[in-house]
Amino acid sequence: MKIRFSILGAQLLLVLDIFIVFLLLFEGKLHIPAWLQSIGRVHPLLLHFPIVILIMAMLLEFFRFRKDIASNAFYKKLTYYLLLSGTLLAGITVFMGLILSHEEGYAGDTLQWHKWTGVAIFFIASIIYFVRNSSWYRSAFAKAGAVVTVLVIVVSGHFGAAITHGDNFISQPLAVYYPEPQVPFEQAVVFNDVIKPVLVKKCAGCHNPDKLKGELILTDSASIMKGGKSGKLFNHEAPELSLLLQRIHLPENEKKHMPPAGRPQLTDIEAMLLTRWIQSNKIYFSGKVAELPERDSLRMVAATVLQPPGNVAEVYDFDAADEKAVAKLNTDYRTILPLAKESPALAVNLYNGDVYSVKQLQELDGIKKQVVSLDLNKLPVSDADLKSISQFENLRHLYLNFTDITTTGLKELLPLQHLQSLAVSGTKINYKDLIAVLPGFKNLKTIAVWNTPLSGAEIKQLQTANKHIQFIEGFVDDGSDKLKLNPPHVENASMVFAQSSPVLLSHPVKGxxxxxxxxxxxxxxxxxxxxSSAVTVKENTVVKAKAYKTGWFASDVVNFSFLKSTIKPxxxxxxxxxxxxxxxxGANTFFDTRLGVIGANNPAWANNWAGVKHSDMGLVALFNKPVTVSSLGLHYMVEEETGILPPGTVQVWGGADEQHLKLLTTFNKAPLPAKKEKPTIRIMQSSWKPVTVSCxxxxxxxxxxxxxxxxVDEMMLN
Structure with a gap:
């Protein structure tokens, strides 16, 4: 039995080797049918198995000739089976990878490196399998083969990760510990220093020369201007309708939302930067931020991510903190890093509002002299916590965006005489208290106040009274560059209910x-x-909704039908x-609780609609036990332009069986649409005296x- 299995395994592996060689030789002439593409897409799922199995096999092979285990039968058998199964799986994985590589969106040097290193793994493992029982195969060969195989697996895995997640997938988390130096405001180029970092961080993983998703590259200006398979990214005549803006503002659960669900999403600042860049109606690739008009919205938002104007390397008059003490203070929710190489100054970032407490600040007492930057964004920091912050006597930069602090609490920060930049965007600061407290900050150069209760007029007055401070207010909402909001969308799993249903509406844009x-x-x-979440419906109801937000055009009205249906045949x-x-x-369409959408003449949208064109629409419904019915409703579509009209008449017959039916009601209340009337989805219904029926x-x-x-997509029987 063992001999048969060995022979069969060797034969299968030999066939697979020949097959892979054939595919590689004639790869350029391959035509991949749709059904084979599905097999190719199993490649990312399957590849983990040969990786693990081959690494285990190579580890065992490395020590195979040790005296204490060379005669161990179980060790030999386990090594053999792991090597054979791992090599066979590697070959199947290579086959699937070659199929997958022919799909749209895969190209470039990284793909070639991944392909050939993957092929190398398979052939190296095959060679080891076929020669490992030769008389000349000794410990040195076993160890060398094992080491080479594992190294090639690591290299191939690296290139595979680069294809899937981008070139910087492995190194990206290290940016927290070794952040790129901020570019001074005066030197910053709009595209290279403000826009491109966003695209590289959040978009280029899928849109680069090695991974051409949608035939789109977002790593250089020429490719960005060219656009992709779906067209150009920019609409110069109507910037707010630009394809790039449409995609980033779609709900995250939409298929075409970018970045895709499951990937790191754009932050509010990043989305605003891209929006202002495109809305400027000029695609800036070479101009500097400082060259933009002083009140330009793109300039103002860019200022929030750049080094403040005039900021130069600073010499500090304090010694560096003890490295061991700093290391102990680093936790999963608090990072403490040098501000720059060889600098005694420290930058502290706190994360996760669920675990935040002022104690996390108080624990830093031993390094309070060295902390010059403190980031507490989006944490539940209160006015009471600001007293602890005031103990960081050399603090230069303080970030309190979207915290719970008020202007009254800012008085606690007046002892911070070195404070240069303060960010309080998204807080409840007010003009009356702020104009009184700001003069106390003698060295303050910038303060970010966007998305606060401060009006544009109040910010101008504050600027006039504090000429040494630059107020960063995001953008001026003068109505000249508004975006149109997407309509709200419904979160209910089904809008067909038996007794009552909450109405769950949401919108992807905050505020x-x-x-x-x-x-x-x-x-x-x-x-x-x-x-609000308190809205509940108990009868057939059409909910009409519209989204509003200051600085945006209101969305179109959207209709949601909530249908009551208590009886199911x-x-x-x-x-x-x-x-x-x-x-x-088929017949089940009318009681499956799945509703259709407008656009049913397009086959892609026709899935939930049952339709007739040359005959009546007829249905027989049977009940195992008699039920009492008193009303029927139809949920139907009207699209005058394409000839989709309401029912002319509806008859409902009922009785004990199909041979003994009586007419319960006839109704024809549905009006015809007017010429060029917009497509709609409607409800028509009729009621009668309760009748007990089985059919x-x-x-x-x-x-x-x-x-x-x-x-018709649904009938409501009550």
Missing amino acids: VEIRYTLDGTEPDNIKSPVF DSLRLLYKLNSVHQAE LKIIATPHEKDKKLLL
């Missing part, structure tokens, strides 16, 4: 106010109520054939059987 109506009227930002049968395009789930027959007749479509 958006959602206004809604339940009575069919259009929502506005004056009379319509502001959406036990079995369903169609009486007539459905239109070939709109089959959906229902529902017949919906189109307005015009010969030409027009009737589309």
